[in-house]
Amino acid sequence: MARLFCYLTAMALTILALPVRAEDGYDLWLRYAPAGQARGADISAHARAISARGDSATMASAKQELQRAVTSMTGHAPALTTEPAAGSLWLATPGSTPAIPVPLKGLGAEGYAIRSIDRAGQPVTLIAANSDIGILHGVFHWLRLAQTGASLDRLDIRSAPRIGLRLLNHWDNLDGTVERGYAGQSIWDWWRLPDYKGPRYTDYARANASIGINGTVLNNVNAKAESLSAPYIAKAAALADIFRPYGIKVYLSVKWTAPMELDGLKTADPLDPKVAAWWKAKADEIYRAIPDFGGFLVKANSEGQPGPQDYQRTHADGANMLAAAVKPHGGIVMWRAFVYAHDNPDDRAKQAYDDFKPLDGKFADNVMVQVKNGAIDFQPREPFHPLFGAMPKTPLMMEFQITKEYLGQSTHLTYLGPLFEETLDADTYAKGTGSTVAKIIDGSLDGHRLTGIAGVANIGIDRDWSGSIFNQADWYAFGRLAWNPDLSAEAIAREWTAMTFSPDPRVIDPVVAMMMGSREAAVDYMTPLGLAHLMATGHHYGPAPWVSELARPEWNPVYYHKADADGIGFDRTKSGSNAISKYAPAIARRLADPATTPESELLWFHHLPWDYRLKSGETLWDGLVHRYDRGVAYVADMQRTWESLRPLVDPERFAQTKAFLAIQHREAQWWRDASIAYFQSINHLPLPAGAQAPAHDLNWYKARSFPYAPGHN
Ligand code: GCW
Numbered sequence: 259m260a261r262l263f264c265y266l267t268a269m270a271l272t273i274l275a276l277p278v279r280a281e282d283g284y285d286l287w288l289r290y291a292p293a294g295q296a297r298g299a300d301i302s303a304h305a306r307a308i309s310a311r312g313d314s315a316t317m318a319s320a321k322q323e324l325q326r327a328v329t330s331m332t333g334h335a336p337a338l339t340t341e342p343a344a345g346s347l348w349l350a351t352p353g354s355t356p357a358i359p360v361p362l363k364g365l366g367a368e369g370y371a372i373r374s375i376d377r378a379g380q381p382v383t384l385i386a387a388n389s390d391i392g393i394l395h396g397v398f399h400w401l402r403l404a405q406t407g408a409s410l411d412r413l414d415i416r417s418a419p420r421i422g423l424r425l426l427n428h429w430d431n432l433d434g435t436v437e438r439g440y441a442g443q444s445i446w447d448w449w450r451l452p453d454y455k456g457p458r459y460t461d462y463a464r465a466n467a468s469i470g471i472n473g474t475v476l477n478n479v480n481a482k483a484e485s486l487s488a489p490y491i492a493k494a495a496a497l498a499d500i501f502r503p504y505g506i507k508v509y510l511s512v513k514w515t516a517p518m519e520l521d522g523l524k525t526a527d528p529l530d531p532k533v534a535a536w537w538k539a540k541a542d543e544i545y546r547a548i549p550d551f552g553g554f555l556v557k558a559n560s561e562g563q564p565g566p567q568d569y570q571r572t573h574a575d576g577a578n579m580l581a582a583a584v585k586p587h588g589g590i591v592m593w594r595a596f597v598y599a600h601d602n603p604d605d606r607a608k609q610a611y612d613d614f615k616p617l618d619g620k621f622a623d624n625v626m627v628q629v630k631n632g633a634i635d636f637q638p639r640e641p642f643h644p645l646f647g648a649m650p651k652t653p654l655m656m657e658f659q660i661t662k663e664y665l666g667q668s669t670h671l672t673y674l675g676p677l678f679e680e681t682l683d684a685d686t687y688a689k690g691t692g693s694t695v696a697k698i699i700d701g702s703l704d705g706h707r708l709t710g711i712a713g714v715a716n717i718g719i720d721r722d723w724s725g726s727i728f729n730q731a732d733w734y735a736f737g738r739l740a741w742n743p744d745l746s747a748e749a750i751a752r753e754w755t756a757m758t759f760s761p762d763p764r765v766i767d768p769v770v771a772m773m774m775g776s777r778e779a780a781v782d783y784m785t786p787l788g789l790a791h792l793m794a795t796g797h798h799y800g801p802a803p804w805v806s807e808l809a810r811p812e813w814n815p816v817y818y819h820k821a822d823a824d825g826i827g828f829d830r831t832k833s834g835s836n837a838i839s840k841y842a843p844a845i846a847r848r849l850a851d852p853a854t855t856p857e858s859e860l861l862w863f864h865h866l867p868w869d870y871r872l873k874s875g876e877t878l879w880d881g882l883v884h885r886y887d888r889g890v891a892y893v894a895d896m897q898r899t900w901e902s903l904r905p906l907v908d909p910e911r912f913a914q915t916k917a918f919l920a921i922q923h924r925e926a927q928w929w930r931d932a933s934i935a936y937f938q939s940i941n942h943l944p945l946p947a948g949a950q951a952p953a954h955d956l957n958w959y960k961a962r963s964f965p966y967a968p969g970h971n
Contacts, residue, residue, distance in 0.1 A: 283722025369418025469737025782889025
C-alpha cells in the first residue's frame, strides 16, 4: 500500500513536472509512456540504479536517457552510482571497468552485450561494450525492451552492426527548403548557426543513435559550392559537435565545380594538379574544424550537375582525386551511381550500369559507389539495381529513399519496411544462389571491409519531424535494417507500433496489419504489374501517365509504359533494350519470358498485348483494373481499422491519421480513375464486369495542376 502510494505520488510529480503536452509526435518512438503499475514496478526493479564509472559526454547521454526514460515509464528516478548493487543497470566498458564478466570480442566499436548476471549474489543487468558509443546503443536496446513490454529477465543479447556506415542523406538546401521534403523546412537553421543551436539538434541525434544511425550528410546532393565555404564549414562543425557524443559523424555533399565557384580556378578537371591541390587544402580546412569529418558525397554528371566527364575524365578519376584529399584524415568518398544523360538514347535503366561496370576495380580504397535500390528512381516497386552483383571489386553502398517522393509524399500511409526488405533480400546470383543484395552491401559476399547504406531523410521542422506519424516508421525501419538487414519489416513494425502507440496487442495487431500491406496497396493504385514513373511532372504528385511532350524522352511517363492500341509495358528483353542482360544469367533467363517473370515486375520487363493472360486467367487489362481497385479498397480497409482504434489512440494522433487516410483514399481513387481513363483512351477496351467507370473524363484529369505542390522548386 505504502509502495503504491509512493508510486502514485512519484507519478503525479512527474506529470506535474512536465508541461502538459498533447501527443503531437515530437517524441517519436522515444515517448517512454507511463508503463502502468505492474510493468512499471518490473522496470523499476531492473533499474533501481544506473551504475557507471565513465564520465564522457557519451556516457552522460546514456545515463541521462535512462534516467529520463525510467522516470517517465515508472514514476521512479533511478539512483546514479558507480558500483552495481541489486537491481542495477550496470554500464561497463574496458576503459572504465576492469574484469567485465562477458566477452566483448566481436562487438566491434559500436556493438554491445546485455546480460542478466548475478554479482555477489545480487541480480544486475550488465550493458557492456568496447566503447561508450556501444554502451549508448545497448542502452537504447534495453529501453526498447522496456518500452515494448519484453521480458527484462535472463537477458543474454549480443549485437553489432552488420553494415559500417549507416547514414541519412539530407536533401536540404542552404535556403532552408528541402528537395523532396514533405515535413516542412529543413531542421538545419543554417542562417543562425553556428551561434544558435536549438534543442532539436540533440533530439535528432538521440533519435538517430537509438536506431544505430552513425552519420548524416547535411546538404543536398544537388549541392551549392557555398556549403564548402569557411562560414558554412563552421556551421557544419557546430552540428558535428552536438552529434559527436551520439556517435554520429557529419558528411557533406560537394559540388564538382566548387574550386571554380569559390576560388576562381579555371577548371575543375580532376587530373589538373591545381584542382587536386585545392581539394586537398579544402579537406585540410574541414578537418581542422571537424576532426572526425566523415567525407564527401557526390552527384556528378547527373541531371545537370557538373562532373569529371565534362573534362573527358571518368567517374573514377573524379572520385579518386577527392579520395586522395580526404585519405590522410581517414575520410571517404561516396560517389553516386545515379547517372543518366540527355545525349544517351539508350534505356535509362541501363545507363548507370554501362557507366560504372567498366570502372569496377578502378576506385581508390576509400571510395564507395552509392547505388539506388532500383535502376530508375525510387519507384513504388523496382527490381533491384543490376549494379548489385556486377561490381565485386568495389564497395557498393545502398541508397534508399525514406522520404516518399513517389509513394504518396507526406500523407499516404505506405510503410516502406517491406520495400527495403524486398531489395535487401533480392538474390543477385552473383556468386550462386543466396548472393543477396544484403550480402553485397554488408561486404560479406565480396570481402569488403568498407560497407555502407544511406537513406534519403524524411525529416523537417514539422512538429512530428516526418510529416506524419506513420512516416516516422520509415525512418525507424531504415535505421533498424541498416544495423541488421536480416530483421523482418514486420518485426520492426511491431516494435515501432509498441513504442509509438502502445504495447497493447489490441493496438499492435491491427496497426501492423495495416502497415504491412500498405506499400503493396500503393503499388496497386499507382503503378501495378511493374509499371513505373507515371507521376506528374516536376513535383511528382499525382498521376499523369499521358505526359509525352517533355524535352528529354525519359522524363515522360509514356517512355516508361509505352502503351499503344496493342499493348503496354517496356520491352527490356532481347527484342527490346535487353536490360535483362545486365543481370546474372540465372535471372536474365527467367526474365526473358513473361511466363517466368514475377507478375509484380511484368511490365517493367515486357511489352505485352492487352489480352495477355495473367496467372489468374484474367486478361492483362482486366488484371490491371482489378489491381487499381484492390489498392483503393485496401485504403478503405485501413480507414475502417483506424476508426476501430479510436478508443485506444490519443485524440491528436488519431485525428491526424484519420484525416490523412481520407486524403489517401481520395488520391488512390484519383490515381485509379485517371490511369484507367487514360489507358482506356488508348486501348478502347470495356471495363471488366463490376468495375466502376472513372468519375470524370480524361480531360478533367489532364487539367489538374498543382503549381505549389511541396518538395520541388
Ligand atoms: O529522384 C530524383 C529526384 C531529384 C533528386 C534525384 C537524385 C536530388 O526527383 O529531386 O535530386 O533523384 O537522386 O539525385
